[in-house]
Amino acid sequence: MKRTMIFTVLFAVALIFVVGCERKVTNEITQTNGFTGADQCMTCHNDTDGRLLQAQGEWANSIHASGNNIDYTNRDFPSDCVKCHDHEGFVDWITTDTIHPPYENVSAIGCFTCHAPHTNGDFRLRADGPYTLANAVVFDHESGNLCVNCHHSRSNVVTEVVDNKSVSTRFGPHHGPQGEMIEGTGGYQYSGYTYTSSGHASSVRGACVGCHMGNQQAHDGYKIGGHSFNMVDEETGANLVKWCDDCHSKATSYDFIADTVIAVYDFDKNGTVEGYQTEFRGMLDSLARVLYARGLLTRTISGTDTTYSGKSSTVADKGIVGAIWNWSTLNEDRSEGIHNFKYAKDLIWSSINYVNTH
Numbered sequence: 479m480k481r482t483m484i485f486t487v488l489f490a491v492a493l494i495f496v497v498g499c500e501r502k503v504t505n506e507i508t509q510t511n512g513f514t515g516a517d518q519c520m521t522c523h524n525d526t527d528g529r530l531l532q533a534q535g536e537w538a539n540s541i542h543a544s545g546n547n548i549d550y551t552n553r554d555f556p557s558d559c560v561k562c563h564d565h566e567g568f569v570d571w572i573t574t575d576t577i578h579p580p581y582e583n584v585s586a587i588g589c590f591t592c593h594a595p596h597t598n599g600d601f602r603l604r605a606d607g608p609y610t611l612a613n614a615v616v617f618d619h620e621s622g623n624l625c626v627n628c629h630h631s632r633s634n635v636v637t638e639v640v641d642n643k644s645v646s647t648r649f650g651p652h653h654g655p656q657g658e659m660i661e662g663t664g665g666y667q668y669s670g671y672t673y674t675s676s677g678h679a680s681s682v683r684g685a686c687v688g689c690h691m692g693n694q695q696a697h698d699g700y701k702i703g704g705h706s707f708n709m710v711d712e713e714t715g716a717n718l719v720k721w722c723d724d725c726h727s728k729a730t731s732y733d734f735i736a737d738t739v740i741a742v743y744d745f746d747k748n749g750t751v752e753g754y755q756t757e758f759r760g761m762l763d764s765l766a767r768v769l770y771a772r773g774l775l776t777r778t779i780s781g782t783d784t785t786y787s788g789k790s791s792t793v794a795d796k797g798i799v800g801a802i803w804n805w806s807t808l809n810e811d812r813s814e815g816i817h818n819f820k821y822a823k824d825l826i827w828s829s830i831n832y833v834n835t836h
Contacts, residue, residue, distance in 0.1 A: 564587065565587050621684040629656040671828045703718050
């Protein structure tokens with residue numbers, strides 16, 4: 479009896495093994511995108527082309543793949559955070575112009591968030607059409623358009639900056655107004671004041687990607703350029719400033735002293751001509767101090783560092799509300815003036831002048 483059972487089991491295992499061995503790997507694959515043959519897969523999935531490995535190495539060093547960005551993944555619904563912090567939410571948003579949570583799976587953004595090679599048959603972007611900002615200004619700069627689907631103000635300055643505004647600690651454009659800054663829009667502009675703008679939007683191909691994806695080679699341990707999107711390696715100081723040589727020939731870092739684009743000037747009025755980023759920090763600190771003096775910001779001092787943050791209050795004068803908006807916008811832009819130094823300078827000093835005279 480036992481021998482019969484053992485024979486039966488062995489026969490069943492053998493049958494499964496034989497049937498399994500009948501499965502053949504062939505080149506008779508028909509993909510939904512119309513491509514036929516496994517050789518199409520091998521265009522990318524091969525062991526000689528390192529482009530994918532390079533992109534993955536760079537991506538691993540990006541803020542997109544780490545830190546606070548990942549912390550927002552899989553947040554409780556309903557939440558519109560998924561539009562930019564989850565793969566499923568972003569694909570839904572960019573495809574349908576809305577979101578439909580909850581999703582069966584929620585994953586961190588990655589290669590297939592911006593690219594759809596198994597659908598398109600290549601690594602073209604999921605979308606690169608013009609993006610209309612919150613204030614109805616159209617951002618249209620080739621591949622940079624995809625970036626601005628997330629890197630834009632979530633609120634319209636026109637509807638947010640009004641008289642008798644209840645301002646919260648989170649008042650402002652949210653964390654990514656880079657699209658507006660590049661375009662030279664989105665700040666609160668006071669009547670009677672002329673606002674200027676840098677040429678980055680028109681002179682840098684693809685706007686965002688023209689700088690942040692420069693030097694698309696294995697460099698500095700994949701920590702700058704390419705899919706890392708980093709302009710500086712904070713550990714070594716390596717940077718991509720050489721890509722700015724066409725206009726800023728004197729620059730060895732982003733905190734360089736003026737050249738032919740903007741005349742040498744003491745922008746923050748502290749008596750010393752300094753690099754653009756240092757001048758910007760001085761100007762923004764001046765705006766923060768006048769707002770703090772009016773009880774409109776909070777201040778934290780730790781050693782030699784002073785930081786400011788928003789404060790809840792009701793503000794009667796929309797011009798004062800506009801100054802708070804401008805401070806928040808420039809603080810959240812995080813480029814320390816590099817994205818659009820001229821526009822940043824004008825927003826700061828027009829805000830300071832208004833607050834000091836009202």
